[in-house]
Amino acid sequence: MTPLHAAPPPLSASAAVSSSAPPLLLAKSYHPKAAASCSLAVTAATPSRKAFLACPDHSPAAGRSLAPARSAPASSPALISAVQDLYEFMCSGPLVDRIGYTRERIAESIDRWLWCGSQVSRLFRLDELRLSHAEKARIYHFYIPVFLWCEDQVADHRSKYNEGDEIPPLVIGVSAPQGSGKTTLVFALDYLFRVSGRNSATLSIDDFYLTAAEQGKLRETHAGNSLLEFRGNAGSHDLQFSVETLESLIKLTKEGMKMKVPRYDKSAFGGRGDRADPSTWPEVEGPTEVVLFEGWMLGFKPLPNEVVTAVDPQLEVVNKNLGAYYDAWDRFIESWIVIKIKEPNCVFQWRLQAEVAMRADGKAGMSDEEVMDFVSRYLPAYHAYLPTLYKEGPNGSKKDHLLVIDIDEERTPISGS
Numbered sequence: 001m002t003p004l005h006a007a008p009p010p011l012s013a014s015a016a017v018s019s020s021a022p023p024l025l026l027a028k029s030y031h032p033k034a035a036a037s038c039s040l041a042v043t044a045a046t047p048s049r050k051a052f053l054a055c056p057d058h059s060p061a062a063g064r065s066l067a068p069a070r071s072a073p074a075s076s077p078a079l080i081s082a083v084q085d086l087y088e089f090m091c092s093g094p095l096v097d098r099i100g101y102t103r104e105r106i107a108e109s110i111d112r113w114l115w116c117g118s119q120v121s122r123l124f125r126l127d128e129l130r131l132s133h134a135e136k137a138r139i140y141h142f143y144i145p146v147f148l149w150c151e152d153q154v155a156d157h158r159s160k161y162n163e164g165d166e167i168p169p170l171v172i173g174v175s176a177p178q179g180s181g182k183t184t185l186v187f188a189l190d191y192l193f194r195v196s197g198r199n200s201a202t203l204s205i206d207d208f209y210l211t212a213a214e215q216g217k218l219r220e221t222h223a224g225n226s227l228l229e230f231r232g233n234a235g236s237h238d239l240q241f242s243v244e245t246l247e248s249l250i251k252l253t254k255e256g257m258k259m260k261v262p263r264y265d266k267s268a269f270g271g272r273g274d275r276a277d278p279s280t281w282p283e284v285e286g287p288t289e290v291v292l293f294e295g296w297m298l299g300f301k302p303l304p305n306e307v308v309t310a311v312d313p314q315l316e317v318v319n320k321n322l323g324a325y326y327d328a329w330d331r332f333i334e335s336w337i338v339i340k341i342k343e344p345n346c347v348f349q350w351r352l353q354a355e356v357a358m359r360a361d362g363k364a365g366m367s368d369e370e371v372m373d374f375v376s377r378y379l380p381a382y383h384a385y386l387p388t389l390y391k392e393g394p395n396g397s398k399k400d401h402l403l404v405i406d407i408d409e410e411r412t413p414i415s416g417s
Contacts, residue, residue, distance in 0.1 A: 083110075083114070086114075086136075086140070087106065087107065087110060089136065089140055089141075090106050090110075090113055090140050090141075090144075091103050091106055092141075093137075093140060093141035093142075093145055093413070094141060094406070094413050094414055094415045094416070095141065095142070095145040095146070095149075095403075095405065095413055096145065098145075098149075098403060098404070098405075099145050099146070099148060099149040099152075099403065100149075100152070101145070101148070109148075112148070113140070113144055113148075116143075116144045116147060116148075116192055117139050117140060117144060119191070119192060119195050120139050120143055120144070120188055120191075120192070121139065123188065123191050134412075137412060137413075138412075141412075141413055142185070142405075142412075142413050143185065143188045143189070143192075146185065146189065146337065146403065146405070147188070147189055147192045147193075149403050150172055150189060150193075150290070150335070150337075153170060153172065153334075153335040153401060154170050154198075154289060154290055157170040157334060157335075158170075158289075166253040166254065167253060167287075167289075168250040168251070168253060169200075169201070169249065169250055169252065169253075169287075169288040169289050169290050169291045170289070170290050170291070170334055170335060171246070171249075171250065171290075171291045171293055171332045171333045171334060171335075172290060172291070172292055172293065172333070172334075172335045172336070172337065173293050173294070173295075173298045173299065173329075173330070173333035173335070173336045173337065173394065174186055174292065174293065174294035174295075174298070174336075174337045174339070175294075175295065175296075175297070175298035175299045175336065175337070175338050175339070175389065175394055176294070176296065176337075176338070176339030176341075177296055177339070177341055177344065177347050177350075177382060177386075178296045178347050178350065178351055178354075178375070178378065179347055179349075179350020179351045179353065179354055179411075180339050180341060180347075180350065180407060180411055181339070181407070181411045182294045182296075182339055183204065183294060185294075185337075185339075186202050186204075186292045186294045187202075189292055190202050190292055193289070193290055198289045198290065199252075199284070199285055199286065199287060199288045199289055200288065200289065200290045200291070200292060201249055201252075201261060201284040201288055201290075201291045201292070202261075202291075202292045202293075202294075203245070203246075203249075203261060203262075203291065203292070203293045203294070204264070204293075204294050204295055205237065205293075205294070205295030205296070205297065205298060205329070206231075206264040206266070206273075206295070207245075207261070207262045207263055207264050207275075208237045208238055208239070208241055208242040208245070208262070208264075209231045209236060209237055209238070209264050209273065209275065210231070210236055210237065210238055210275075211238075211274055211275045212268065212269055212272070212273070212274035212275075214238070215230065215231055215236060218235065218236060222235075222317065225314050225317060226314065226376075226377055227312070227314045227315065227317075227318055227377055227380065227381075228314075228317070228318070229377070230272060230374065230377060231272070231273055232374075232377055232378055233297075233318045233321075233377065233378070233381055234297065234300070234318045234319075234321040234322040234325060234381075235317065235318060235321035237325075237328075239324055239325070239328035240328075241262070242328045242329060243327075243328050245261065245262060246291075246293075246329075246332045249261070249284070249288065249291050250291070250332065252284060252285070252286035252287065252288040253286055253287050253288075254286050254287055255285075255286060255287060256285075256286065257285070257286035257287075258283055258284065258285050258286070259283070259284055260278065260281040260282065260283050260284075261281055261282060261283075261284055262275065262276070262278075262281055263275075263276040263280060263281050263282070264276060266358070267358060267363040267364045267365065268364075270364055270366070271355070271358075271364055271365050271366035271370065271374075293329075293332070293333060295329075296378070297325075297381060297385070298329060298330070298333070298394065299330060299333075299336065299338070299389055299393070299394025299395050299396075299397065300322060300325070300381070300385040300388075300389060300394075300395070301322075301385070301388055301389070301392070301395045302319050302320075302322045302323045303319060303384065303385070303388065305319060307384065308384045311380050311383050311384040312380035312384070314380065315380050315381065315384055318381065319384075325395075326395050326396065330394065330395045330396045331396060333394070333396070333397075334401060335401040335402075335403075336393070336394045336397045336401060336402045336403070337402075337403045337405065338389065338390070338393070338394065338402065338403070338404045338405070339405050339407055340390055340404055340405065340406045340407065340416065341386075341407060342406075342408070342409075343409075344379055344382035344383060344386065345379070346409050347375055347378065347379070347382065348371065348372060348375045350411070351371050351374070351375050352368060352371045355371050390404075404416060
């Protein structure tokens with residue numbers, strides 16, 4: 001079977017620590033089995049993609065201008081000390097236990113951690129030798145641990161097939177409230193898979209929203225229900241389109257197979273949005289090994305009517321619509337990442353920051369008042385469905401294939417309850 005990991009460029013970490021570090025830090029060959037806020041001035045590569053750190057232009061022309069990664073002599077005392085300090089920082093992360101790692105396993109795979117850190121730093125145009133504490137936490141406490149967990153999930157998925165089998169990609173669902181950083185996490189994960197030599201694809205539930213015209217018809221059908229007046233809640237997605245897209249993606253098992261995946265233009269119609277023109281959709285090539293599927297309401301389960309109507313009577317129809325979402329979305333997802341927040345009301349501030357960044361990038365965005373109105377249409381669903389999501393896990397999830405990440409109001413991973 002083809003190994004999961006493409007060999008990364010040689011690193012000097014092992015040599016740097018071999019002469020003076022304790023035995024724990026003598027790095028071995030990597031094997032998949034063996035916090036403050038960041039900048040929010042962002043641009044997005046595609047209409048439905050926003051970023052948490054600043055996402056630069058990674059077009060081929062821009063890529064040629066990337067400065068080469070810097071290196072220090074392997075015997076440099078400063079490098080030895082820096083690697084030792086970074087190792088301790090890695091071990092202190094709140095996700096280490098949750099992804100099944102120990103200090104020993106981090107030491108064994110430290111070259112992989114450092115290589116991933118270098119790649120993510122380049123992706124976000126950061127100086128990997130001079131990271132702020134917030135940037136270092138974002139990379140080594142969040143993006144890299146989650147990526148390594150995803151790699152293990154892919155390895156487990158592929159181990160269930162025989163040599164020569166056509167292996168469908170693993171679909172990993174990322175469920176998190178709006179503005180919590182899920183889209184940028186997916187952006188980083190997708191990049192790491194690709195530079196590791198693995199074809200991946202990304203999707204958002206946003207990409208399956210009804211077109212602006214269809215949303216208008218939905219608004220007329222449910223006149224007076226503010227939860228279905230605009231995009232967002234269950235009922236405002238094209239579920240048949242979702243099924244067709246996901247079924248086509250998981251069939252991309254051979255080299256030479258290609259398909260375009262949909263995107264949603266959030267800036268259309270003054271920020272109310274519309275499905276992007278198909279000519280702008282990105283193309284995915286087979287064999288695809290992983291599909292990263294993110295959304296604010298992925299994994300929500302229908303609840304008894306008396307529960308949801310106690311939150312907001314308008315949720316009754318939304319709750320009824322939610323019954324069809326398992327077959328359209330959740331049944332395709334084998335592994336889950338859930339980003340857990342303490343207070344749904346912080347979504348307003350996060351959404352406002354995203355809209356400010358969109359406007360700063362020259363795109364049409366909602367005003368502050370429109371953001372408040374927009375988010376108010378999501379809050380009832382958060383208050384109704386998040387407690388069950390956090391207590392029971394997403395619809396159809398299994399414990400060994402579920403990673404829960406608690407974050408604070410600054411969107412920094414923290415130790416959970």
